[in-house]
Amino acid sequence: MPRTIDVKHLSRVEGHGRILVEIDDRNRLERAQFSLVEGPRFFEALARGRDFRDIPMMVSRICAICSVGHKLTSVLALEDALGLTVSRQTQLLRDLLFQGMSIESHVLHTYFLALPDFLGAGSAIELVPRLPNEVKLGLAMKKLGNTIQELVGGRAIHPVNAIIGGFGRVPTRDELLTVRKRLVELLPGAEKTVEIFGGLTYPDDTVPADGARPTSFVALAPDGDQFSFFGRRIATSAAPETVLPVEEYKAIADERVVPHSSAKHSLPGGEPYFTGALARVNLFFNKLTPRAKAAALATGVRFPSANSLHNNLCQAIENLYSFERAIEVIDLLLEDGGPRPEAPADVEAKVRAGRGVAATEVPRGTLYHEYELDDAGQVVYANIITPTAQNQANVEKDFGSYLHRHPEADDATIAFNLEMIARAYDPCISCAAHYVEVKRRS
Amino acid sequence: MAKPKVGIFGLTSCAGDQLVVVNLEDELLDVVGAIDLRSFIMAASNPVEDEFDVALVEGSVVTAEDEERLREIRAKSKLLVAIGTCAVWGGIPGALNDLGRNTLYRIVYGTDEDLFKASVARPLKAVVPVDFALPGCPIEKHQFLEALASLLHGDLPIAHNTPVCLDCRFNENLCLLKAKGQLCLGPVTAGGCRARCPSHGLPCEGCHGPVEEANFASEVAILQEKGFSRERVARAIRNFAHQADLARTS
Structure with a gap:
């Protein structure tokens, strides 16, 4: 009998997502759709005609979990347009702020959104009686990520303190030492987290079958020999020998509007690709910090991996990287008696017409922001491409791979597994009611 | 006394106010212990949505689904609390409410067509009666806990009407x-x-x-x-x- 599997509202993700699958009477897949049905908020239109100074605080509101990512990426793009350079202290503080975001976001997703899938629970709250220590460890690490965002960003969500040119207020030496102490205390917990997520079972349902086109992985290439969330060149596993300057991002992340989503789809040359922790670890495993690399090797999972569910494990690995990198950055800031109070770089003399592009690696993948300013500093063009928009097509491809392997599975099993696959991408949409509806067409 | 039945919901938004709730790391286990949290889709599957003593709703009303969902929540809830500036005032998505939606579609999606049947971004009170408004982008953790404590005692919280x-x-x-x-x-x-x-x-x-x-x-x-x-x-x-x-x- 032909059937339709419709997960109208995907739970344990940020935002309203819907899964719709249609299967014909011979169990062949007719359609596999992952829709982002959040109401449109028209951010690119909001930016037009505005003074560039208003942009970062507005685009921060695109997303709560990675508001640091949107705010800083817009700041970097606008500084690029203005030709403004910032101090080394500002660059280090921005790096630290990003590590705080990454810890908060990855811990939230791994422990509280994804883990229940692997342990047969509906939520992390249900896990409390079974795994009290693990839930408490997750809460403690998430709190530390938020503490870093609060200290450096001035607020854990929609950070006020990170602005064009630098920071309103620079954290004091004592404040950084307090955070450093906590990072060192919880570092073994971050290592333990890699072990926990390395010990889960990740079915290889999303791995393309033999002879099928392999999944492409896309991430920013770090400028130096260390793993990084910053860079100005785009790398892809499809063409490992070449990198693309971020200014040419549209050659990779070219968007088109699809009728079922208010987020625009990204399909470079029509082919889906994966962006996010799995892509970063796959492409730059050798650049990881020593403990992160050692803990990853100890799991027995080998990278590069074509299993999308390994994104959960890669977030745990990156979380450990963020602990190590945050400690390293704080040590650099503390050198020579720093950090020092410092006013943001002056933008007034820099206002000019121009175009600026920046990309960063946010928890869910590569984020692109582009702005064009007129000579009065008003925005005449804005373009923002989020990781989830880029991943949407690949999620649908993975649905196809799953159904190719399990054509006979019953509706509830299909719904559960497709939800788990979509959730592994840590999609960032924004959430409501959740129910699964299975329709069988006669 | 039975624990109050609580639902936490998001309409069109960034989910930041719900995230403030998730970010109550020190208080979260106490909070979920003091209430009967029946629906919080951002954090848990399998919601039970028959009736609520208190519904906390984030986001602005942009789509027909938002409006339908809000009316449904209101009908099932004794008290409805708007959380966050989007729910209270329309928020950032409402900043262009004076522009026609077709202009916005043209700029963002390259078409005049009403792709998603979107209205201007409206606050909750434009659609249903709201019992209490807790603004903030996002809401402040201490204000949320203060308001929740009042609600748990059966009182309406006190609004901060100072600049x-x-x-x-x-x-x-x-x-x-x-x-x-x-x-x-x-x-x-x-x-x-x-x-x-x-x-x-x-x-x-x-x-x-x-x-x-x-x-x-x-x-x-x-x-x-x-x-x-x-x-x-x-x-x-x-x-x-x-x-x-x-x-x-x-």
Whole structure:
């Protein structure tokens, strides 16, 4: 009998997502759709005609979990347009702020959104009686990520303190030492987290079958020999020998509007690709910090991996990287008696017409922001491409791979597994009611 | 006494106010122990949605689904609390409410077609009665806990009807508006945020929306004296609360 599997509202993700699958009477897949049905908020239109100074605080509101990512990426793009350079202290503080975001976001997703899938629970709250220590460890690490965002960003969500040119207020030496102490205390917990997520079972349902086109992985290439969330060149596993300057991002992340989503789809040359922790670890495993690399090797999972569910494990690995990198950055800031109070770089003399592009690696993948300013500093063009928009097509491809392997599975099993696959991408949409509806067409 | 049945919901939004709840790391286990949390889709599967003593709703009403969902929640709830500036005022998505949706579609999606049947971004109170409003972008953790404690005792919380300037005075901040001539919305913005931005040396952006009886005319006049155009000030005020400006300065 032909059937339709419709997960109208995907739970344990940020935002309203819907899964719709249609299967014909011979169990062949007719359609596999992952829709982002959040109401449109028209951010690119909001930016037009505005003074560039208003942009970062507005685009921060695109997303709560990675508001640091949107705010800083817009700041970097606008500084690029203005030709403004910032101090080394500002660059280090921005790096630290990003590590705080990454810890908060990855811990939230791994422990509280994804883990229940692997342990047969509906939520992390249900896990409390079974795994009290693990839930408490997750809460403690998430709190530390938020503490870093609060200290450096001035607020854990929609950070006020990170602005064009630098920071309103620079954290004091004592404040950084307090955070450093906590990072060192919880570092073994971050290592333990890699072990926990390395010990889960990740079915290889999303791995393309033999002879099928392999999944492409896309991430920013770090400028130096260390793993990084910053860079100005785009790398892809499809063409490992070449990198693309971020200014040419549209050659990779070219968007088109699809009728079922208010987020625009990204399909470079029509082919889906994966962006996010799995892509970063796959492409730059050798650049990881020593403990992160050692803990990853100890799991027995080998990278590069074509299993999308390994994104959960890669977030745990990156979380450990963020602990190590945050400690390293704080040590650099503390050198020579720093950090020092410092006013943001002056933008007034820099206002000019121009175009600026920046990309960063946010928890869910590569984020692109582009702005064009007129000579009065008003925005005449804005373009923002989020990781989830880029991943949407690949999620649908993975649905196809799953159904190719399990054509006979019953509706509830299909719904559960497709939800788990979509959730592994840590999609960032924004959430409501959740129910699964299975329709069988006669 | 039975624990109050609570639901936490999101309409069109960034989920930041729900994230503040998830971010109650120290209090989360106590909070979920004190209430019967029946629906919180962002954090848990398998919601039970028959009736609620308290519904906390984030986001603005943009789509037909948002409106339908909000009416459904209202019908099932004794008390409905708007959390966050989007729910209370329309928020950032409402900043362009004076532009036709077709213009916005053209800019963002390259078409005039009403792809998603979107309306202007409306606050909850434009659609259903709201019992209490807790603004903030996002809401402040301490204000949320304070409000929740009142609700658990069966009382309506007390609203913070004092401007950000009061919070600034408590922190002994330098006045960025008067002393530095910056475009600070503190005098017309609801406080309770402990003056986050001015305490970082940055002007208030108005993210909690207008304080009751805000004197917009005076704010505009002061800023015009400092060299800002009326249009720029009005735009700043409308960023988070499009309706406020229309209601109070026309």
